[in-house]
Amino acid sequence: MIHSYFEPYKTKMVELIHLSSAEERKNWIEEARYNLFNLRSEQVMIDLLTDSGTGAMSDSQWAAIMTGDESYAGSSSYEHLRDTIREITGFEYFLPTHQGRAAENVLFSVLVKKGNIVPGNSHFDTTKGHIEYRDAEAVDCSVEEAFDLNSRDPFKGNVDLGKMEKILKEHPASDIPLIIMTLTCNTTGGQPVSMENLRAVSRLAKQYGIKLFIDGARFAENAWFIKTREAGYKNKTIREIVREMFSYADGMTMSSKKDGLVNIGGFIGFRDETLFREATTFNIMFEGFITYGGMAGRDMNALAVGLRESTTEKYLEARTRQVTLLGEMITKLGIPVIQPYGGHAIFVEALGFLPHVPREEFPAQTLAIELYVEAGVRGVEIGALMADRDPVTRKNRFPDLETVRLAIPRRVYSDNHMKAVAEGLHRVWQRRDTIRHGLHIVHEAPILRHFTVELEKVKP
Numbered sequence: 111m112i113h114s115y116f117e118p119y120k121t122k123m124v125e126l127i128h129l130s131s132a133e134e135r136k137n138w139i140e141e142a143r144y145n146l147f148n149l150r151s152e153q154v155m156i157d158l159l160t161d162s163g164t165g166a167m168s169d170s171q172w173a174a175i176m177t178g179d180e181s182y183a184g185s186s187s188y189e190h191l192r193d194t195i196r197e198i199t200g201f202e203y204f205l206p207t208h209q210g211r212a213a214e215n216v217l218f219s220v221l222v223k224k225g226n227i228v229p230g231n232s233h234f235d236t237t238k239g240h241i242e243y244r245d246a247e248a249v250d251c252s253v254e255e256a257f258d259l260n261s262r263d264p265f266k267g268n269v270d271l272g273k274m275e276k277i278l279k280e281h282p283a284s285d286i287p288l289i290i291m292t293l294t295c296n297t298t299g300g301q302p303v304s305m306e307n308l309r310a311v312s313r314l315a316k317q318y319g320i321k322l323f324i325d326g327a328r329f330a331e332n333a334w335f336i337k338t339r340e341a342g343y344k345n346k347t348i349r350e351i352v353r354e355m356f357s358y359a360d361g362m363t364m365s366s367k368k369d370g371l372v373n374i375g376g377f378i379g380f381r382d383e384t385l386f387r388e389a390t391t392f393n394i395m396f397e398g399f400i401t402y403g404g405m406a407g408r409d410m411n412a413l414a415v416g417l418r419e420s421t422t423e424k425y426l427e428a429r430t431r432q433v434t435l436l437g438e439m440i441t442k443l444g445i446p447v448i449q450p451y452g453g454h455a456i457f458v459e460a461l462g463f464l465p466h467v468p469r470e471e472f473p474a475q476t477l478a479i480e481l482y483v484e485a486g487v488r489g490v491e492i493g494a495l496m497a498d499r500d501p502v503t504r505k506n507r508f509p510d511l512e513t514v515r516l517a518i519p520r521r522v523y524s525d526n527h528m529k530a531v532a533e534g535l536h537r538v539w540q541r542r543d544t545i546r547h548g549l550h551i552v553h554e555a556p557i558l559r560h561f562t563v564e565l566e567k568v569k570p
């Protein structure tokens with residue numbers, strides 16, 4: 111077989127993986143109370159828990175770290191980042207924050223009031239948290255295809271314009287401070303939003319006099335999907351597509367831990383100076399002075415370089431190709447996964463994988479644990495554990511999708527690691543009929559229980 115494809119980067123430094131046996135992992139996960147968040151990183155061989163802040167920086171980024179300017183005010187690193195954000199997004203004003211949720215906190219401190227409604231596609235959990243914390247409501251207007259396992263729609267991140275217009279009609283504009291479009295939509299599987307949909311949402315927002323913001327954590331991956339899936343964009347550059355995407359919005363919030371290609375950081379972009387000034391007050395209170403806002407000068411420098419690297423065709427081709435490779439290997443084994451494959455992760459469908467495990471015994475968590483013990487691969491449950499209990503009835507909520515998410519860090523693992531993940535999953539798949547019992551909870555927190563939950567194996 112001839113291989114003409116290769117990654118557009120090479121390795122300058124390596125991090126050794128602590129190798130372990132299934133027997134060791136069996137003990138470790140029992141000690142960790144069957145909660146993958148409780149494992150020490152050395153107990154994991156291939157860590158697909160999250161793609162957030164887990165990427166590898168380039169030598170150019172490390173070089174930029176060394177020339178960071180740590181001046182409290184007027185830092186050149188701030189100017190470097192500001193000019194890069196202007197060029198790439200088109201937003202004239204920006205505020206640095208320590209990560210994405212901080213950007214949400216600052217922006218919503220200005221915009222979101224009690225009783226407000228914030229429509230969009232499926233909001234990210236911290237976004238929803240910051241909206242609900244203010245006694246406002248995040249309304250999910252995603253297309254129905256987003257929740258349909260059998261749909262192969264190329265843009266499952268889109269909103270249903272009918273659903274959205276209904277919300278805008280039913281409520282006065284004064285109750286809707288902003289619309290948020292999340293690109294790509296993590297909650298529904300890293301699925302992209304089309305340019306056509308973004309344009310239409312922008313038109314609706316203007317018509318009803320409402321601001322449109324983009325949650326841009328994975329904006330570059332979204333641009334890649336527009337280029338490769340949407341008519342009319344094949345010959346446009348990623349930078350051109352990114353500029354057009356942001357041209358429809360009044361601003362953005364960013365978790366730089368994803369497509370910023372850095373390990374920590376975030377920012378808010380604004381078109382309007384008045385809103386920028388209002389947000390500045392909150393940024394100074396919560397994050398830091400305007401010219402650093404929770405980031406070190408060196409980190410702003412690295413982010414500026416990261417934004418340039420992530421918005422190139424070659425980088426995005428390698429990135430999405432590797433996610434697709436894992437998806438295809440798993441699909442070929444007959445294992446059910448959400449399709450089309452997302453931009454940053456593969457979601458294995460646990461109800462199809464472990465049909466004998468009752469939903470009350472958390473099939474996705476059970477599968478995640480089996481995969482860890484089998485292959486030393488750590489994924490994360492996106493299912494009933496994470497969906498938590500109904501706040502009123504305190505009954506377990508069982509979402510439509512019960513999945514194990516395998517999120518792939520950027521530029522960290524090779525295709526051979528992906529093969530090992532698929533093989534590990536295959537070995538679990540081959541003995542799936544013997545897995546008839548799952549887990550039950552021995553301890554849980556009142557909210558966000560999945561982080562600290564303690565579980566036990568259900569005894570046959």
Ligand SMILES: *Cc1c(COP(=O)(O)O)cnc(C)c1O
Binds near residue numbers: 162236375
């Ligand atoms: C990660 C993320 C956030 C929150 O950002 P943090 O940097 O983790 O605080 C918000 N929205 C989306 C879509 C994200 O993926």
